[in-house]
Every structure is written in C-alpha cells, then in structure tokens.
Amino acid sequence: MTEYEAVIGIETHVELQTNSKMFCGCAVDFNAEANTVVCPVCLALPGALPVPNASAIDGILSIGAALSCELVEHSLFHRKNYFYPDLPKNYQISQYDVPLCADGHIDIVADGEPFRIGITRVHMEEDTGKSTHIGDDGRIRAASHSLLDFNRAGVPLVEIVTEPDIRTAEQARVYGAELQMIVRTLGVSDARLEEGSMRFDVNVSLRPVGQEEFGTRTEVKNVNSLRSMYRAIEFEIARQTEVLDSGGTIVQETRHWNEDSQRTTSMRSKEDSEDYRYFQEPDLLPLHIDAAWSARVYAAIPELPAIRRSRYLETGIDMVTAGVMVADAGLGELFDAAVASGADPKQAANWITGEVVANLRRTERQLADLPLSAEHLTQLDEMVSAGSLSATAAKDVLGGVMDGEGSPEQVAQSRDLLQISDTGALTTEVNTVLADNEDAVDKMRSGDMKPLGFLVGQVMKATGGKADPRMVSELIRNSVKE
C-alpha cells in the first residue's frame, strides 16, 4: 500500500468591518433591513463608478504586514467577469497579477512542532449580495423564486492565499485559528466563521511520500468552522486515498462540505469552470502605496498573537493557559493589567483561565459585563500571599466578586472567609489545644511527629477553619520544642 502525504493550501476571505463599503459611501451594516444600505454604485446602476475606500486599503495592508508580506508599491485592480444575479455589475472588482500584499508567511505550532506556512498573496476585492431561494427546501433547483439583498454587495473583502505548505488537518486548523486571532487583534474584522465574515476554501491533494510533484487537487467549499475544516480535510484525505488505492484518479473539481452528513460532495468539475476574462479595471487608477503610507500601517500594528504568546510563556505560564489568553483578547488584557498592578502571573493566569472563564460560560456573560477588575485580582493575590486567605477560600471570594458582592476584601469579610493569621490570637488557641492533649504532645517531644496533623486539625476545628494551617503547624512545632 502506497503511503500518501497530503498537500493543502487555504484561501481565506475576510470581510472588513470598515465604516463604508469598498467603492461607495454606503454603510457596512449586516443588521439593516434588506436593500436599505445601497446606492447607485453598489447596485451597479447605469453610469455609476467605483471609488476606492482608503480605510479598507489600510485594513488589508495591516493584514499583509501582520503576515510579513511585502506591501506592493503599485498594485492593480482587475475585473473578474462572471454572471450571477447577486453580483450587481456581473463582474467583481478584484486583483489579479499585482495584489496589494505578496510573499509573506505565518509561523504556527501544530502537533507540538513549529511550522512555517507561506502566504502567496493578500488581495482586495468586493463582496456580492445575498440570494435567498424561496419554495421547496431553499435549494436553487427547486425554488419557485429568489430574493436578493444587496446590503452586502460591495463590502470590502480580503482574500488571503497560502502556499501549498500545509500537510495535516491539524496544521490547517491551527493556521485558521491563528489567522482568525490576527485579524481580530488587528481590529479589522470580527472574523466570525459561522456568520460568514471569515470563510475558508481548502485545496487538498495527495502525493506518494517522497514524490516532488503535486497530485490533482480538489477545492472544498462551505467549511463554516475550524472543526468543519479539520473534518473536511480528514474526509478528503481518506476519500482521495481510497480512490487512489483502488487504482482510480482524482478529478479536479470543487466539492461541497456537507455539515449534516460530514462528507464532501462534488459541486462542479474543472470542465465547467469559468473563464473569468480578467482585465485591468479601467475605472480605477493603479494604487500607489508610498513609503509614508506603509510606515503608517506598520506603526499602527498592535501586539500580534505570536508575540503575545511568547511574552506569556516567558512569565512561566504553560502553553495551553497562554493560548487561552491569546485567543481571547479581553482575557489577555485583564491578565496584562493584573500583572502590571502587581499580581503573580501564574496565579492571575490560573484564576482567569479557570474561575473567570468557567463563570462566563456558566452565566453566559461577556467579560465586559463582569464586575471584576484587574485590581481585584491583584488584591486577591496579595491576600493569599499574606496568608489571610486560603487558596480554596480565594476561589470562593473570586466567585463572590464576579457575582457583584464587592471587592475581595469585602467578600472575604461578609462571607467570613478571612484566615486568622494573627500570631497572638492563634497562640492562645494552640496552647489550649496542647493543654487538652498532653499525650500527643509527649509523643512529639519523644520524636514521634505523627500527632502533628491531629493537633493542627484540632486547632482548625477550634477556629472554625479560619486559621492559616501553615502558621498553626509552625506554632505547634515551636511549642513542642520548648
């Protein structure tokens, strides 16, 4: 049996959340009533002309810069010609041979291995409208009529194309997650897969291990989550392996990932593929990105996930914990602020990725809605370090803070969770217990340390559990020695 290696490349579309559309002044608003954010330009009325949106260009350049691409000084817009009812001009303004950003890369860690994926290009284009097919089950073939909403038509769309460097479904999943984090960190898009503001097309082919040349590839569309992408690739690898093993050949085609059946099915083969008749868009001048423009873009790039991750790892946090706080910018910011105000990084990270995340999930709240500040975490950490709060009690207190009961100090007091760490008060309790348990004290004096635990337990009992057990133990040892 031949052993195969998968060769995977990913095309990602990201809708930019700019104030206005790519080539007109209409708002980008996905919640508006159908066909209310439209104008002569995005409806392609006769005579209307496109004018590029500079802030969308800023957005794509920041993505390109974050992916270590070259920002191309003179790039061109082209027309991509095809007829489709939701494409108002029946051509899409896109980029062809000279995209805005080219030759980048992204470094990821998948299956424990560091891995570099080449970025071929990042280019600018515009989105289409949305079709809804009415009648039967919503499929186009059986529909009695179709409705069109052009609110989305002309929304700036960025396409990010990788080199065929990816080898496993896990690498693809990690790449997708990392790209999503980068786009969100840049603040150019909410990059929501389920809502389509980020979409993946995945190219998969197989070749015998050791072979240089690529096999025939299929393109899988409709992967609407990172998990779907992972499963679709796994399915495609298995399917193609079976075809090749049984002596068949792979047909170059577009395939559709079906979420219900967890399979890919053929959509159209290359023979039906369209000739897009690209030519340079005569309504637009070549884009000139001068040094000042690209400098502005680089200067505005925030701390990217990879850098944030390595910064967290340097504080001694483990990879998984760091990952959670990199993936969710809000958690990361809370962590950074807590550490900045003096909290121990490991302690703060554990609370944030443990209690805080669990609480958010349970109460279905957003981080911003929690009455929890970085200062609260720092205060909590100080109380634990000072011995006035046990680790267990600290978690209770944190819960109380998140439930809006006040600051850690207030919660600890009102819930009566403060430890007695006052030496004088504890000494009295210890002496009482020792006096009541002379046998145990004698044993210890003769070198048998077994009763220590019992004696500590008695003190804890006497104090209603509020004593600091470490301090109690210390006091007992000292008394016995005397």
Next chain:
Amino acid sequence: MSDLADLSITSAHELLDSGETSSSELLDAVLKRAGITESHLHAYLTIDKAGAAEAAARADERIAAGDGAQMTGIPIALKDNMVTKGVETTCSSKILSGWIPPYDGTAVSRLKEVDAVTVGKTNLDEFAMGSSTENSAYGVTRNPWDTERVPGGSSGGSAAVVAAGSAFAALGSDTGGSVRQPAALCGVVGLKPTYGLVSRYGLIAFASSLDQIGPITRSVEDAVVVLEAIAGHDVMDATSYRGAVPDFRAGLSAGVAGLRVGVAAELLRDDMQPEVLAATRKMVDQLSDAGAAVRQVSLPSVEYALSAYYLIAPAEASANLARFDGVRYGLRVDGETTEEMMARTRAEGFGPEVIRRILLGTYALSAGYYDAFYGQAQRVRTLVRRDFAAAYENVDVLVSPTSPTTAFSVGEKSTDPIAMYYSDVCTIPSNLSGDPAISVPIGLDDAGLPIGFQVMAPSLGEPVLFQAAAEIERLADFTARPRLATSEVT
C-alpha cells in the same frame, strides 16, 4: 437669422444679462424650432417641456437677482446616455426602455447648479456604438443639411439639434470620435476634452478608458463656455483629473502666429473624399499664411489605431454592459431559470451592433486569446501615445480632417461594419492617447454638406487647442446654415 434659436451662447448670455430676453423666451424659441424640425430629424428622444419650463423660470429669477453665470438660462440638450434624475434615460436601447434614474450624473448636475435649462435627451447609436445614429432602438436621426443623410454618430442627435437650432448646445460623449464626427457632419463645433477633465459619473459607460463627455456648440467660444461649466475634479470618478483646470480662454484671440502646426501624412490619406482633402489642405495653407509654422510629422502607429480600438473598446464594453441582465432594472424577459431570464433579456434587449461588440470583446478577453488580441491592442495603444508624445516635442497642435467623408446616406454603410468603423479613423487616435481634440466646420463639399477640420493637442492642452480652433473658425468664416434651421421650412 433674427431668430433667438440661432444665437450663440455668448450672444444669448448678453441678451439675458441686459434683460433684452429671458430664459423662458430662449426656451420657447428652441421648442418652436424643435416643433418644426423634429418631424424631419427625430433628434430628440425625450423633450422635457415641463422640467425645462421650471428650469427656465428658476434661471430668470437668478438672472434678475444678478446671479447668472454664462450658462444660466441657456437651453441645452443631453445625449441620452447621460443619467438624468426623474427623466427617462435609455441609451437608445430597448434594454433600458422606461428606466427613470434616481440620480443625476456629475456633468448634468453641474449644469443644473448654474441653472442651465435641459430641453431634453437626444438620440444616439445604441450604447454609443456607431457612427451614424442608425443603431438606435428608437429610430434613425437625420442630418439637418440633408435628411436623406445621417448626422454621424454616435452623438448624432446632439449634433443635429445644435445644427438645427433646437438647442443652443448639447453634451455628447466621445469614445472614438462620437462628438467630433457628428459635429463635422452637421457643420457644428465638437470637442473631446482631455480624458479625465470632465467627470464620467453618470455617463452610461461604453468603454471606460476612452469615454469622455464633450460639448457640441455653434462656435468655439461656446464650447469653452460649456466646458467651463462641466470640467473639474469629481470625487465620484476615480479617473477624474485632480489638478487645477487650465484657463481655456488664454489663447482665444491670440491668433496662430508662431504656432507650430503639425500635419501627419497618416491622417491625410488618398482614400478620403477629395473635397475633404482639398478643404483640409486649403485650411493648412491659410494657417500658414496666418503665421503658423506648418510641419510634417509622422505618427506611424496610427495605422494600427483603428484595429486596436476595435479590440479595446468592445473588451471594456463586454464588461460594462454585463450589468444589463434584467435583474434590477430595465427590460426583463422571463425564463425557466435565472440564467435563461438573463440570456433572453440580453438577446432581446440589445441590438445587433451591441451584440456584435459584446461578442467581439468577450472573445478578445478570453483565455488563450487575451495576449494576441487585448494584450496586443494595449501595446499598440502605448505606441500611439508615444507617437503623439514624440510629435508634440516639435509641434504645438496637430491637424487633420475630422472625418474621411462628409455625411453619407442613410443605409449606405449600415450593412458594412468595417466601412462604418473607418469613419472614425482620424478621431480614434486621440481617444487612445487621452488627448483633447476639436472639430471645427470649415466649408461645404460639392453636395452642400459640411466639412469638419480637426485640431489635436497634448493632454490638458485645451488652451492651445482653443487658440488654434478660434483662429481656424475666423479663417474659415463658415456662415452657412442647414436648410432646416432657416425659416423656409415649416
């Protein structure tokens, strides 16, 4: 010639300014003229009497308030490929029949801002594709000098109304000569400004990299007046020129002494109509006598310009006209599927010349043919630009006939596309180079039909273009009027 409808814009403006006439009277005069001529010409597709009357009343108020501009109150016509809010705009195509635009194009709104009076929309070759105004879904327009003949095209309606006196001026659009050639055939002045000088926003695109709106007028100075009203940067057109608009009047009365005038052998060809050649040579001699330094120049790549144009323009058109699909506006012919609806709509909505060019352009852009056709045509375009640039190192303007012939008969060339395409052999190079060019009437041929003389200048060279054109106008002293524009016809 005491009829108000025959005045130049500049004269009419003086009468308006002095209160000797009103915009409403000017409008009445052109409507009265249209009432006489339209049954012969069919130059207007729409006459907006109510809208025009309101505009004239507004203009009269403004003039009375002492706030009138040169174009205030002047009745003008618009080629029906310019989008006009609330007024049907068809591009002379069945596919846009009944379409009422929700917005005004920029040139249109700039004329409205100064309260110029839009009389109506003029006929054209469908989507501006043609040189005779015979390719209109709404009937042929005829030449006011001889109604058996075409007015030229594609802005034939605009040229005919200006020649006939049913508008003081008109806007046309020039993609390969569509302002200059009909102006020549109708004995009026036609200007194609520098590409980008007039916004294309609201001009229904034929070939975006070549299209340019330009005025058709009865004098060179009137062309300046209209251009002043519509030129200048527009944020709605990314290809619009951003710099300051030059002073078009700078050379109007300067004459041509010392002006270097180039004559290109490639644009004076033996297969042109002999009277056209003779009139052109005579004007060159007159320019020389008036002090111009006449020089022979060579534009070798111009020989390929026509072929390159007929690849580039249809290629761009094939995409520009893709939006007419029956989905959002205009004609819709139903089908079993969406694709069938779109295909039927287009097959029924477009005329044969438009379909021919869409097919030609689609073919030229197709995989495997792109380099040989569209790519090669773009290389020729670059060569044409270089030829012009080289020529302008030694001359200030270039001159040639505007059209190889005077007005031809209706039906004469309509079955021979190549013969029709040849009508634009002298005008197309300026569209490829993006440079300005103007046609000025200089005489009549043996059949009494007007002959146009073309002046070309480098980009943004409108001042020197107008300088030469104004002198040519004086030298030619062309005062003949078409029979239809005189009171003999009723």
